[in-house]
Amino acid sequence: MIIDDQYYDVIIVGTGAGGGTLVRKLAPTGKKILLLERGELIYRESSELIDTEVFKKEQYNAKEPWFDNTGEPFYPQTYYSVGGNTKIWSGVLQRMRERDFEEVPHQGGLSPAWAVKYQDFEPYYTEAEKLYQVHGKVEDDPTEPPHSETYPFSEVAHEPIVQAISDVLSKQGLHPVHLPLGIGDRGRTDAEDTGVSPVLDRENVTLKTSAHVVSLLTNPSGSEIKAVEAKIGEQSYLFMGDIIVLACGAINTAALLLRSANEKHPNGIANGSGLVGRNLMKQLLSVVVQLTSSANSGTFSRTLGLNDFYWGDQDFPYPLGHVQNSGGIFQDVIFAEAPPIFSALSRLMPNFGLRQLATHSIGWWLQTEDLPNLDNRVYYMGEKLRVDYTPNNVEAHDRLVYRWVDVLKDVEQVQPNVFNRTTHPRSDMPVQIVAHQCGTCRFGEDPTTSVLNLDCRTHEVHNLYVVDSSFFPSHASVSPGLTVIANALRVGDRLIERLK
Numbered sequence: 436m437i438i439d440d441q442y443y444d445v446i447i448v449g450t451g452a453g454g455g456t457l458v459r460k461l462a463p464t465g466k467k468i469l470l471l472e473r474g475e476l477i478y479r480e481s482s483e484l485i486d487t488e489v490f491k492k493e494q495y496n497a498k499e500p501w502f503d504n505t506g507e508p509f510y511p512q513t514y515y516s517v518g519g520n521t522k523i524w525s526g527v528l529q530r531m532r533e534r535d536f537e538e539v540p541h542q543g544g545l546s547p548a549w550a551v552k553y554q555d556f557e558p559y560y561t562e563a564e565k566l567y568q569v570h571g572k573v574e575d576d577p578t579e580p581p582h583s584e585t586y587p588f589s590e591v592a593h594e595p596i597v598q599a600i601s602d603v604l605s606k607q608g609l610h611p612v613h614l615p616l617g618i619g620d621r622g623r624t625d626a627e628d629t630g631v632s633p634v635l636d637r638e639n640v641t642l643k644t645s646a647h648v649v650s651l652l653t654n655p656s657g658s659e660i661k662a663v664e665a666k667i668g669e670q671s672y673l674f675m676g677d678i679i680v681l682a683c684g685a686i687n688t689a690a691l692l693l694r695s696a697n698e699k700h701p702n703g704i705a706n707g708s709g710l711v712g713r714n715l716m717k718q719l720l721s722v723v724v725q726l727t728s729s730a731n732s733g734t735f736s737r738t739l740g741l742n743d744f745y746w747g748d749q750d751f752p753y754p755l756g757h758v759q760n761s762g763g764i765f766q767d768v769i770f771a772e773a774p775p776i777f778s779a780l781s782r783l784m785p786n787f788g789l790r791q792l793a794t795h796s797i798g799w800w801l802q803t804e805d806l807p808n809l810d811n812r813v814y815y816m817g818e819k820l821r822v823d824y825t826p827n828n829v830e831a832h833d834r835l836v837y838r839w840v841d842v843l844k845d846v847e848q849v850q851p852n853v854f855n856r857t858t859h860p861r862s863d864m865p866v867q868i869v870a871h872q873c874g875t876c877r878f879g880e881d882p883t884t885s886v887l888n889l890d891c892r893t894h895e896v897h898n899l900y901v902v903d904s905s906f907f908p909s910h911a912s913v914s915p916g917l918t919v920i921a922n923a924l925r926v927g928d929r930l931i932e933r934l935k
């Protein structure tokens with residue numbers, strides 16, 4: 436074991452949406468910051484993934500197996516690199532709706548209220564949108580929460596075929612909008628180019644890559660983390676600092692806390708509530724494919740969103756969820772999900788090649804909130820990391836899919852020459868699709884029902900914080916990334932106060 440001879444003010448573990456954003460916020464304080472990241476620094480832009488390569492199954496999945504609730508191994512769709520999953524994300528950066536912060540009855544149960552409200556997050560959403568250069572437009576969307584400022588950049592235009600669909604949807608009385616997208620000089624913004632790289636030339640910031648944090652060591656009373664143990668290559672290192680921030684992603688952060696159990700924290704660090712690893716949520720996600728008669732480029736971005744069914748439908752008083760076009764199929768990063776869709780399509784259209792299928796289709800991405808459940812959880816069984824997840828709120832999601840297919844059929848009737856109206860193949864997400872994982876260390880005021888306090892500091896360990904998606908008490912149906920970023924900026928303000 437090598438003991439690092441430096442002492443840091445802050446050690447941040449993980450450099451994705453949470454950790455990468457936090458270092459950008461804290462770096463100007465001049466405090467000595469160490470970033471420990473298990474992946475490598477890759478400068479490749481996320482938008483350079485426009486390539487049929489992305490369809491190679493599991494290319495962007497982690498190499499280590501996790502295990503599902505039957506004990507079967509799977510390789511999770513999660514990316515280890517500087518920037519984490521933001522290096523492979525679609526860059527749709529949405530605010531949660533105001534009501535998402537309140538208790539909401541769903542068909543499958545209750546979505547709990549957050550103790551911090553939309554008004555508290557609003558300034559940080561605005562800061563996040565500026566930092567990640569969000570292009571968007573506040574439009575006539577009945578669910579859109581109030582914005583104190585307009586988006587920093589104007590919206591990205593739809594591909595002609597998507598614009599034509601948008602026009603038909605509007606005529607039908609629906610409210611299609613332009614999706615908010617983070618876009619920089621070289622494509623989609625991510626936590627590496629926006630968070631980490633801009634501060635790497637500062638003397639007070641040190642990045643260690645291929646540094647896999649394996650354990651947290653506390654002082655004898657268990658009230659503080661004294662050291663962070665990381666494996667770099669075959670060698671173990673100990674790093675020491677005043678404040679430790681975990682940002683490994685909801686599943687890996689919970690796993691790290693659990694496997695660091697010691698005498699004072701027998702069930703895992705900061706796990707007196709027993710909630711570390713529990714309430715894992717990852718949304719119900721489906722892709723529906725619409726086949727077109729004419730060709731499109733296959734490389735356009737996601738641009739169209741629709742929330743008309745977000746809070747329900749005429750004959751269904753419970754929330755259904757959010758719809759967005761999944762972009763040109765070649766552009767979109769559906770990875771592990773894509774091959775099943777394409778094999779289904781190949782069967783339906785045996786004379787079509789992959790490229791022809793991709794350029795003659797539009798994907799629709801449907802997202803429904805899943806609800807926190809104690810039995811959906813991350814834990815160790817011996818050395819094996821188990822991810823027990825049983826989907827809930829499924830009827831609401833199915834209704835969203837059927838409703839959307841009906842809407843598509845109406846669109847196709849108006850434009851019969853544009854679409855091949857044979858079928859609308861659907862593909863659901865298996866357990867390894869953990870893209871929207873959250874909830875494993877929920878925040879709250881009560882230490883018996885939450886792991887983190889409202890500043891995202893653990894109730895039990897006074898110098899330990901979590902700024903990744905673990906803190907969500909409920910998920911919402913919009914994508915989580917902007918809320919992770921906004922929260923990291925919010926916690927950053929608390930840390931700056933503490934570091935003074």
Ligand SMILES: Cc1cc2nc3c(=O)[nH]c(=O)nc-3n(C[C@H](O)[C@H](O)[C@H](O)COP(=O)(O)OP(=O)(O)OC[C@H]3O[C@@H](n4cnc5c(N)ncnc54)[C@H](O)[C@@H]3O)c2cc1C
Pocket residue numbers: 448449450451452453454471472473474512513514515516517518519520521523524525526527528529646647648649682683684685687688691768769770869870871872902903904905914915916917919
């Ligand atoms: C294909 C895909 C598309 C997506 N598209 C969107 C989208 O369009 N919009 C949206 O809002 N969200 C999207 N998401 C989700 C979004 O990327 C996540 O919500 C967000 O990245 C979560 O941030 P995080 O900080 O919790 O974790 P991550 O961004 O996953 O960061 C975790 C970091 O911790 C590192 N790490 C993990 N364990 C350790 C360890 N033990 N030691 C050291 N380092 C460690 C990882 O390498 C990584 O850098 C997408 C995700 C995927 C996979």
